[in-house]
Amino acid sequence: MSRTASLRVVFGIVSLDLIGFGILIPQLGVYGVKFGASPFTVGLLISVYSLMQLVAAPVLGRLSDRFGRRPVLLVSQVGSLLGYLLFAGAHSLPLLFLSRVIDGISGGNIATAQAVVADITRPEERARGMGVIGAAFGVGFVLGPALGGFLGAWGGNLAIGLFAAGLVAVNLVCTYLFLPESRVPGGPDGHARTLKSAAQALRLPFVAKCLVLMLLFTTAFAQMEGTFSVYLLTRFLSAGPVPLEGGLFLHPVMADAQVLREASLRAGWLFALVGVLSALVQGGVVRRLVGGEGGGGTGREAHVAMAGFGVTAVGLALLPVAPTYGWLFPVMGLLAVGSALTNPCLSALVSLHAPPERLGAALGGFQAAGSLGRIVGPALGGWLFTRLGPAAPYGTAAGMLILGTVVAATLATQARMAGARVGQRS
Known part of the structure; x- marks a missing residue:
């Protein structure tokens, strides 16, 4: 074949x-x-x-x-x-x-x-x-x-x-x-030693910042993913949470079969919007923003990632104050655009600025940071939702991304300076 x-x-x-x-x-x-x-x-x-x-x-x-x-x-x-x-x-x-x-x-x-x-x-x-x-x-x-x-x-x-x-x-x-x-003797290893790769990648200052940004972004976004269905039920399809000792628990009406069917359908539509918009933005908009040959020498990827952090932070901050279900569509649209701007640009920055001999470790570390965020984010979001209320996960996630925007700004400066030094040597 x-x-x-x-x-x-x-x-x-x-x-x-x-x-x-x-x-x-x-x-x-x-x-x-x-x-x-x-x-x-x-x-x-x-x-x-x-x-x-x-x-x-x-x-x-x-x-x-x-x-x-x-x-x-x-x-x-x-x-x-x-x-x-x-x-x-x-x-x-x-x-x-x-x-x-x-x-x-x-x-x-x-x-x-x-x-x-x-x-x-x-x-x-x-x-x-x-x-x-x-x-x-x-x-x-x-x-x-x-x-x-x-x-x-x-x-x-x-x-x-x-x-x-x-x-x-x-x-x-x-x-x-x-x-x-497909495996042949002497071929490349099939397994990614993700934790070892992450430790190696953290020794590269520029790449380490990219890993921190990936961890922040994935943890914040996963807080939304992990609590969104419960938020939808609590905010728009039930009598809301009931305060009890030890935290907030959900109103019994939420277990009603008709309510659950409605929640399934509404969540499906909203996440479908996120998927379609993300695909469109990654497929066309990002490429135009960073330039056809990549923007590694000018810091464009870092600027686009910084914009992605900011857009996603706005979407997360608006999510708990959406007055009706219909308002969730533009809010989720912001989240889709923000994630589509951020993820490919961060991975591109890692591949552009890691030394060739350590590229595998850098990309493995990048994957490990994303995996850790997908583990921590839903659990953290659920704990905040239970202890502090439905708005807490989204406010916390927005705050994390504002911090990420500041880190991404310093990354853009470093990328531009690195590109200038390469230009002077050439």
Whole structure:
């Protein structure tokens, strides 16, 4: 099979994987509430997936180095299938948690898919090949949340889980039939030692700032993702939270089936808007803002990232004061634009300013910072929601991003100065 055909298969595999993951993003809060979870517990329900993924990714990567990429992908897909089936049949909070633990462990196979790309591409093609993984993420996060909203409104967690399991079953068949083994003796390692990479990357001052910014941004954004469904229920679909000793708990009317169906549908529409806008901005606007050949010598990426932090901070600050559900659409639009401006520019800055011999460690550290943010953010947001009220996670997240805007401003100055020194030497 040609490299191009193999890349298409990898794109299909990762896309289906991430559509299945995206389906659950706006729905976990809804079904956590259905089974009696507090906002903090809902945050933990979302965090546990990323925690398991962070732990499992290097283990699966090492196994793929030893036994091959194909068998690890097949076994991990069987795990995802079981996790989604468990979610479909879940009738209690412990079963929801167990389904997310299983799927998080299986979701560590993204690193193995990246290893397949590394196996089948030459070094000069590597960045373009990894773009396939990035494009698959975009597809998954555009289609998944909208599908989850419609499926949840129609058939609850049973429909969501069975549909996601069906996607994994298709994935399993495609991997078995169409993806040949790519691992060759002496080829590149398949696993990313993310924590070791992060420690190495922190020794590079410019890259360390990028990692701090990634951690701030992801933690802030994940606070919104982890609490949004509960916020939607509390603010627009129920009688609101009831203050009890130890924190705020949700009004019993929120467990009503009709209310939960409405929450699924509304969350799905809003997250679909975020996905579509993010894809459009990343696909066209960012490229024009930084310049066709990249803006590393002028600090354009840092300026665009700084703007992304600011736009996202405004969106998060406005979210808890939106007067009606309809006002959430422009507010979520700000969040979509802000994230689309920030994420690709931060990763570009890391790749532009890390020494070539340490680029792998720098990018691994960047991924680790994002993973840590996706673990801490939902749990922190849920705790703030429970202890201080529905507005607390968004105000805290906005404050974090204002701090990030200041750090990004110093990064822009450093990038411009570095570019000027390179220009003088040339």
